Amino acid sequence: MQIITRVKEMQSWSEGVRRAEERIGFVPTMGALHRGHARLIEIARKECQRVVVSIFVNPTQFGPREDFHRYPRMPEEDRSLLESLGVDVLFHPPVEEIYPLDPPLTWVEVNKLTDSYCGAFRPGHFRGVTTVVTKLFHAVKPHRAYFGEKDYQQLRVVERMTRELLFDIEIVPVPTVREENGLALSSRNRYLTPDQLESASGIYQALLKVNEIFQKGERDAERLTKILREELERIPGFRLEYAEIADPDTLIPLEKGPIHRGRILCAGYLGNTRLIDNLPLAIHHT
Ligand code: AMP
Numbered sequence: 001m002q003i004i005t006r007v008k009e010m011q012s013w014s015e016g017v018r019r020a021e022e023r024i025g026f027v028p029t030m031g032a033l034h035r036g037h038a039r040l041i042e043i044a045r046k047e048c049q050r051v052v053v054s055i056f057v058n059p060t061q062f063g064p065r066e067d068f069h070r071y072p073r074m075p076e077e078d079r080s081l082l083e084s085l086g087v088d089v090l091f092h093p094p095v096e097e098i099y100p101l102d103p104p105l106t107w108v109e110v111n112k113l114t115d116s117y118c119g120a121f122r123p124g125h126f127r128g129v130t131t132v133v134t135k136l137f138h139a140v141k142p143h144r145a146y147f148g149e150k151d152y153q154q155l156r157v158v159e160r161m162t163r164e165l166l167f168d169i170e171i172v173p174v175p176t177v178r179e180e181n182g183l184a185l186s187s188r189n190r191y192l193t194p195d196q197l198e199s200a201s202g203i204y205q206a207l208l209k210v211n212e213i214f215q216k217g218e219r220d221a222e223r224l225t226k227i228l229r230e231e232l233e234r235i236p237g238f239r240l241e242y243a244e245i246a247d248p249d250t251l252i253p254l255e256k257g258p259i260h261r262g263r264i265l266c267a268g269y270l271g272n273t274r275l276i277d278n279l280p281l282a283i284h285h286t
Pocket residue numbers: 028029030031036037039040146147148149150151174175176177178184185186187
């Protein structure tokens with residue numbers, strides 16, 4: 001596996017691969033890799049001749065009181081995992097490569113889709129995400145980029161940005177990878193104590209419960225949302241930030257009346273650790 005730290009070098013590698021008419025699959029990450037990241041990489045590996053993974057803890061997507069400085073960094077472990085997955089290039093730039101001029105004056109912003117949910121509670125977060133993803137796309141020049149459904153709002157925002165900015169890149173969504181107890185894998189799970197880990201599994205159980213009630217025929221958005229919040233508020237130590245059912249494409253909140261599909265979205269804290277999760281609501285025809 002090649003390790004590249006400079007944008008120029010990354011670009012010329014990709015140009016070479018493109019000249020050879022090979023497809024480049026790209027998985028952007030912030031490191032502290034787990035089986036969720038590994039799933040994205042495995043799918044990229046199957047679909048593309050060349051796979052690039054970036055590790056970049058992006059300062060602009062963290063708020064001033066968020067965990068940028070203590071975000072887990074474990075370069076050695078990450079490297080050996082990436083080697084074992086057959087990754088061609090680890091792109092691991094320092095901050096000055098991605099933000100060459102200080103302060104940055106140029107931002108990429110997606111409106112509306114970023115107003116609610118995580119966007120409402122993390123001002124500037126999605127602006128940081130869309131800006132860094134744009135820069136990484138310019139550096140890596142991929143044909144396909146893989147994003148987890150774990151960060152559902154992010155996935156929709158990146159898809160929208162890719163289309164509107166005319167990037168010639170296919171965004172490939174990948175379903176959430178979970179622990180056996182249902183907890184969605186996240187680098188931030190490392191912050192959790194054993195008790196908190198136990199509580200955290202309740203988030204998925206709450207989402208499943210709402211889905212079960214939906215499958216049994218409850219279609220009223222208001223009643224489903226009420227049950228969702230009650231279930232989440234029952235989790236020991238969990239401080240709910242938001243819990244909503246949204247249109248899966250437009251992310252418009254579905255607050256009233258009958259619904260036939262939706263995406264449950266939620267976020268909250270266990271101690272100082274912010275956790276998010278989501279689940280599709282769709283009628284299963286048997
Ligand atoms: P991060 O390193 O947290 O920025 O995540 C990098 C990519 O991995 C993003 O596209 C995430 O949505 C995805 N990802 C993180 N956790 C999971 C998971 N449990 N299952 C699937 N994808 C994930």
